[in-house]
Amino acid sequence: MGRAWIGAILGWLVAGAAMAADVHDVRLWRAPDHTRVVFDLTGPSEHNLFVLQNPTRIVLDVTDTRLKTNLSDLQLDNTPIRQVRSAVREGDDLRIVMDMSASVDPRSFSLKANEKAGDRLVVDLFDQNATAAKPAVKKTAQQGSKRDIIIAIDAGHGGEDPGALGPGKRREKDVVLAIARELHRLFQADTGFAPTLIRTGDYYISLKGRRDLARQRQADLFVSIHADAFKRTEANGASVYALSTSGATSTAARYLAQRENAADLVGGVRLSDKDDVLAGVLADLSMTSTLDASLQVGTQVLRNVDNVARLHKKNVEQAGFAVLKSPDIPSILVETGFISNPTEAKRLSTSSYQKKMASAIHAGIRSYMLAHPPSGTLIAWNKAQRGTEYTIASGDTLSGIAQRFNVSLSTLKSTNGIRGSKIMVGQKLTIPAT
The missing domain is CATH 3.40.630.40 (Zn-dependent exopeptidases)
Incomplete structure (x- = not known):
């Protein structure tokens, strides 16, 4: 019986140790309107994010997690983050502090491991004045x-x-x-x-x-x-x-x-x-x-x-x-x-x-x-100025074609380089835009 209890206790200890997660990498990207920080984890972990003022700091507490990478390697240029530091909290928890040089709207969420990537903790820091980035x-x-x-x-x-x-x-x-x-x-x-x-x-x-x-x-x-x-x-x-x-x-x-x-x-x-x-x-x-x-x-x-x-x-x-x-x-x-x-x-x-x-x-x-230019565009306007093409059929006259397309006879003739009134079946005319 004693051995059974010892085995159970050892099992609980092993299970507890297995539940602890490591942050094995931290990555950062700058977008036009926000900064994304991704913490790669060896397993799932709970977290809490809050903001401290004077000076502004984004604080991230991650339960039962250890930091196994170097935060000083992050490239913080062109981001609102001035510095990222860490500390151990309550023995087993990890605290990440981001010292800010500008105000942001922070959001965070966890991602479970899938076939494309492992467990992650994502922090998005949205710029409060992002209009200039558009x-x-x-x-x-x-x-x-x-x-x-x-x-x-x-x-x-x-x-x-x-x-x-x-x-x-x-x-x-x-x-x-x-x-x-x-x-x-x-x-x-x-x-x-x-x-x-x-x-x-x-x-x-x-x-x-x-x-x-x-x-x-x-x-x-x-x-x-x-x-x-x-x-x-x-x-x-x-x-x-x-x-x-x-x-x-x-x-x-x-x-x-x-x-x-x-x-x-x-x-x-x-x-x-x-x-x-x-x-x-x-x-x-x-x-x-x-x-x-x-x-x-x-x-x-x-x-x-x-x-x-x-x-x-x-x-x-x-x-x-x-x-x-x-x-x-x-x-x-x-x-x-x-x-x-x-x-x-x-x-x-x-x-x-x-x-x-x-x-x-x-x-x-x-x-x-x-x-196929969209209507109202310069390309559509230029295309319209070139006019449409018309093929002369039996019985057509220049004056009749001009009246049909609501253009003057003189404009129709000058557009097509016609001096007299003679036309032929099958001849192609350019009808100028009106």
Whole structure:
């Protein structure tokens, strides 16, 4: 009996020791409107966060946890954190103190281990004066009130979510941000276009948050850039995807959508961040031209990418990508290649190839937008000034055509370089805009 009690006590002691967690790493990212600090844990742990004033300090008490990393290695430049220090509290608890140089709105939450990452404790410090961090998006072009076409460029992943990992420690989040920045530069040089980067640096944004930013900036098109991995390293080639309101068009499309949608597991999306009216969104998509426009622009992009890279699929594929679920913005996702493939990973990491891929995406989007410009834009106005084309049919006369299109006969003749009144069946006329 005595031995049984001793065994039970030893079991309780071992179980108690196993319940203690270690902080084995601390990571920090700066976003335009907040700073995120992530504590990587060896197991789950309870915590409490509170604020002390004069001076301002953010205090984090973590139950039954030990610090096994160096806080002094954190890069605190361009953050509201002046210093991070720690202490042992009540024997087994860990206290983290962040001395602040500016006021913030702190929020914290725990994340349970999943297939993408281990247990974590996340602290988000939101700037109280974040208006200056919002990027300026041109709403109008120089000619009167005719606005620019706004292209929202989304570099996938970021921050604690590196995305797919390739040989040589290559990270998807770095490759796609470089391509996104080059694409942004190309559109900036175009008259009538106003690009905006959804992610401007190395920080995490939820999938819904990316869609929300595009909508806040009144985007006419959303393009998300990725370089994913596949189960087989020999998989290669670029692809373009649009949203599917039903099933995926292939097994690979379904697999990639599941991988991309799992990004929120890494970033810590909570239940309150989920879509409340997802079914309604999909219903709206099926009743509007948004999805059709997505497929059309995706086709144009795919044709241009074909000149730069081998295509994984010859057609635009579809799957349930959460980042594409905007009911009012045509949205595409471009997989620039498989970073899990050694050859493609090496190519994707070079500046020359990143520029070629950005140029191909730019050419495809630009081609579509020049042919189908949103109303009220400078591009639409310029297109209207070039007039419409009319093919002369049997029985047509110049005066009758002029009357039909409500233009003067002299304007119709001068526009088409006609001196007399002779016309031929099948001849094409440009009808000037009125």
